[in-house]
Amino acid sequence: MTVSKLAKSPKLGVIFQFTDLEAEAGVARAWEIHDIERNRGFRVRVPAAVLEGSSPGGSQWRTEQIEAGVLAALERALVEGPEKLPGQVYDVEVTTQDLQAALAEGS
16 A cells, blocks of 8 residues: 655755655665655655664654654755756665754754
8 A cells, every 4th residue: 555645844845745665675664755846756765774773762763753854864865966857766865864853853
């Protein structure tokens, strides 16, 4: 079953549509994500090693925290070069820094 949802990035205000993908070996979570206003696509992966470290407080990362980290990674990808063009699909990997940045924004 394909699960899809919309989310708005906190800093840039870009609306993304998340579609869950089956994660391959070494990847904890994966999505195909589209910028619905600008027709840009992203294959986003969260490596298992990134989630193996516990979140602050010693618990596992919650789904909301992971998705916030994905939005931080997408914003990082959009701000860093090269320019992301309509009609293209880009690979983005979520880092521990993306998760931590998302937590700091949510505090």
